[in-house]
Each structure stands twice: as C-alpha cells, then as structure tokens.
Amino acid sequence: MTSKWFLKSTGTAAALSSLVLFLYANLRQPTLTEQMLPVHLKIFELDRTPQAHEQQAVLAVLKQQLGVTAVSFSQEGKTFSVTYCPDKITAEKLRAAASLNEAFKVSEKTFPPSPACPVPPLDEVKHKVLGVLRIF
C-alpha cells in the first residue's frame, strides 16, 4: 500500500515537473540575444581589385539592401563580407547587387579544408533542441 502510494505520487510529481518544465521552456521570456533576428554571413570575392570609387559603390549598394546588417572589405579590396537577415534578402541577390550590373564577377570565397577547427557539437545540438522547444 505504502510503496504503491509512493510510486504513484513520485510518478505524478515527475510528470507534473516535466510538464512545468516544458511550459516554462515555452513560456519563459527569451533572452535579449535570443530575440535578435538571425543573420547569415557570406564571404565573397571580386574577380579584380576594385578602384576606391568602385569599392565605395559596392559598399553603398550593399548597405542599401534591406536586411543587410554589416558589410566589410578586406585591406587588399578583393574580398568582402556581408551579414544579412536571410528572411529579408538572399545571398544570390547580394551577389547580383555587388556585381554593379556585371562590372565585376562576384563569387563566394572558398577556403581549403582546415584540420584545426574544433566544433562545440554539444552546444550546437543544445541550441537546436531549445529552438524546437520554443513552439509558441
């Protein structure tokens, strides 16, 4: 009798705790960083080094695009990067805008595979799970 009661009450308590935690995960106020719009980052390369005025023109046209949050050129000037909200603009549109009506060929920069890149896989999985849990 006592062990049955014990099992029943711990089972109920565990179920209720899980429910409360589930509700909490969905109802809690997201942190300030979680409320930021997600951004993507692309690194592009021009087919030739732009002159100063051309670089300014590429910068200006990219900054005008809705959803672009930052643009940066490398010191040598052929490489540039863009952070943007993927909900508002695509990488393809950015590439087309940066080409200044085909004055440049713009391609995505590729890197040789590097062995020294420790991934924090647990963190990535944790954030994916938390993202799925936030269904409301």
Place this chain on the structure above:
Amino acid sequence: MRKFVLYFVLALAVGMSLTACNDDKVLYEIDPNSLYSRLGGFDAISAVTDQFLANVAADNVINARFAATVANPARLQLLRNNLVDQICEAAGGPCRYKGLNMRAAHTGMNITEQEFNALVADLVAALNRFNVPEKEKNELLGILGPMKPDIVGR
C-alpha cells in the same frame, strides 16, 4: 496529507523551474553610467558585433579560421550570440555569457599573436565605424585584452 504532499511537490517544481533558468539578469537595474549604457545598450552592442564579425570574415589574415563557422548558420548564430552576451555582460549589461571559457574555446587552435592582433584591429574598426568614443573603446579593449594569455598559443 497525501494531497498536501502532492501540492507541495507541485509548488516546489513550479518554484524551482521558474527561478532556476533565469537566463538574463532581468531583475537587475542597469547602471546608466555603466560601459553598457555608454556604448548605447543592447542594440548598439549587437550592431557592433555584426560589424566585427563582418570585419573578421573579410580579414584575410584570420578569416580561414572561421570558414567552418561561416558555412554553418547554426554555428555562426551561436558564435554571434556568445560574442554579444560576452561583450554585454562584461560591459555591465543585463546579459549572461553562457559559452565556453576563453581557454577552453581556443585550445587546440594554436592562435598566433599576429592573429590575435588582427582580430583586435577588426574589433577596433567596428567600434570606429560606430564612432564609439576613445574612452569607451579603451575600456572595452581593457576588458578583452587580459584574455590574450588564454587565447594565444593554446
């Protein structure tokens, strides 16, 4: 009695779950003289961080280090959130950094002094881009600079 125990456990579970995972320091008053406030608050810090990330990505001295991060949006998101939280918290803002400590995050990378300086220059360029005054810039760099021994040569 049994009902009481059940209600007690339920109340405890609710109480614990509502207090245990308070991710931001929401209850904490932000000092208007803090570096966080003087930098312009959360939105200014997140804008500087995006510019900083873009500068790093365009910097051919170090961008290959971040190739895998840039190629993976979830990983990029994590790094961006961690950087924003780290700067925001260090500046006295209401955020909580939840990432790895600097030594753990950079061990195995064998980062050189030249790479460290390049990254700091990218941060300074981002701060300059938003016209952050010299005093606030130096304060922020004064907080991040001492992390160097945990980052370089590990």
